[in-house]
Amino acid sequence: MSSSSSSASRQSQTPEQSGITTFQRMLSACSGSLVNSLVATPFDVIRVRLQLQECVQPSPSPLKSYPLPQMNPAELATADLGVKTCCRDVFSMPASVDYCVASHFDECAVQQYSQRQLFRGTWDGFAKVTRNEGITALWRGLSPTLVMTIPSNVIYFVGYDYLRAAIPIKSDTVAPLVAGGFARMLSTTAVSPFELFRTRLQSVASSSRQSLSSREAFAMTWDGVKVMVRTQGVGALWRGLALTLWRDVPFSAVYWTGYEKSRQLLDQYNHDRKSGEAETFVQAFAAGAISGSFAAFVTTPFDVGKTRRQVLRNRDPSMDSMLALLRKIAKEEGMSGLFKGLGPRMMKVSVSCAIMISFYEVGKRISMRSNENSVQSQRFSSNPQDEEEILMASTAD
Numbered sequence: 001m002s003s004s005s006s007s008a009s010r011q012s013q014t015p016e017q018s019g020i021t022t023f024q025r026m027l028s029a030c031s032g033s034l035v036n037s038l039v040a041t042p043f044d045v046i047r048v049r050l051q052l053q054e055c056v057q058p059s060p061s062p063l064k065s066y067p068l069p070q071m072n073p074a075e076l077a078t079a080d081l082g083v084k085t086c087c088r089d090v091f092s093m094p095a096s097v098d099y100c101v102a103s104h105f106d107e108c109a110v111q112q113y114s115q116r117q118l119f120r121g122t123w124d125g126f127a128k129v130t131r132n133e134g135i136t137a138l139w140r141g142l143s144p145t146l147v148m149t150i151p152s153n154v155i156y157f158v159g160y161d162y163l164r165a166a167i168p169i170k171s172d173t174v175a176p177l178v179a180g181g182f183a184r185m186l187s188t189t190a191v192s193p194f195e196l197f198r199t200r201l202q203s204v205a206s207s208s209r210q211s212l213s214s215r216e217a218f219a220m221t222w223d224g225v226k227v228m229v230r231t232q233g234v235g236a237l238w239r240g241l242a243l244t245l246w247r248d249v250p251f252s253a254v255y256w257t258g259y260e261k262s263r264q265l266l267d268q269y270n271h272d273r274k275s276g277e278a279e280t281f282v283q284a285f286a287a288g289a290i291s292g293s294f295a296a297f298v299t300t301p302f303d304v305g306k307t308r309r310q311v312l313r314n315r316d317p318s319m320d321s322m323l324a325l326l327r328k329i330a331k332e333e334g335m336s337g338l339f340k341g342l343g344p345r346m347m348k349v350s351v352s353c354a355i356m357i358s359f360y361e362v363g364k365r366i367s368m369r370s371n372e373n374s375v376q377s378q379r380f381s382s383n384p385q386d387e388e389e390i391l392m393a394s395t396a397d
Helices: 003-012 022-053 083-090 103-117 122-133 135-139 142-166 174-202 214-232 234-238 241-269 277-311 322-333 335-339 342-382 384-396
Strands: none
Touching: 022 122, 022 135, 022 142, 022 277, 022 342, 122 135, 122 342, 142 174, 142 342, 174 214, 174 234, 174 241, 214 234, 241 277, 241 322, 241 342, 277 322, 277 335, 277 342, 322 335
């Protein structure tokens, strides 16, 4: 059988015909979710901070609010120390904000403070969050991410398999596009409250005046969500759902179409090689990374709009429309504003998609092989003559 026909038959089978139970598919999705959350959460934290950087003004330096008394720098500094060395190394206070104790250095300290808050890019963001908030801050929001990601991916991946087999569309391009979009719509609606909480939690340091521990950030976010529900009702937990669907449904449609096309090409390239768990992992990982990167690039403007809408307070009600919000961002910040956080988003999404789909596919393959071995063992135990015939046939070959 050719590789293309093998791919087509694989997708045309119903989940029951493939010999994999729904529970086994759920376990495969859970394993991928756990690994994916640990790897991808740091990129998500930096992405959220970058996307909010333009619209959340840095908090004012404490030097302006609390002027320090005049002091003689000569009495404090050694002979070979300059102003910059003083600000960076010598007279820093052990607090969340570095500043000099001598008011002669106010201007330098304000500059240092501003540079500390603003990210110049992805890797600069990693360095500053690690240095100023501790390395654990990169995994801020991991708990709600796990609570959200596991059920979401179970619904998403298992739902995709069932929808892909059930829809009466035979096109290899249209079928994954439709199935992927509908599967994402179901999973996103189910976990939207957790997504809102996680986004607010990861953005805490962008809007607060001091660095907070993970526990303090969690408590602050939890209190804010409780106030929101009390004042605006439970429906507020699904705030931004429409904007999230604007991002996730097109992403999934593009991703699954690209993934299946990539798998078909990789199957054709490796059609003479033995297909085992290792080969399945490599092919799924490569196809997931490629299609995930492209889908992330196409849908980044929708991601920026979704993040702004969920996090910022005192919003203009007219900005509830995704298209109106994107026009506003483009007008005020230029086209580059629509792609804020593109770097960490593409890295996070490509790695996330690659890990998730490869673990899912390998998990299904292991389950299928386990089920086949179990069936053969049961058949052999009920009729030992079959086993003897198979052994004789294999010896003759």
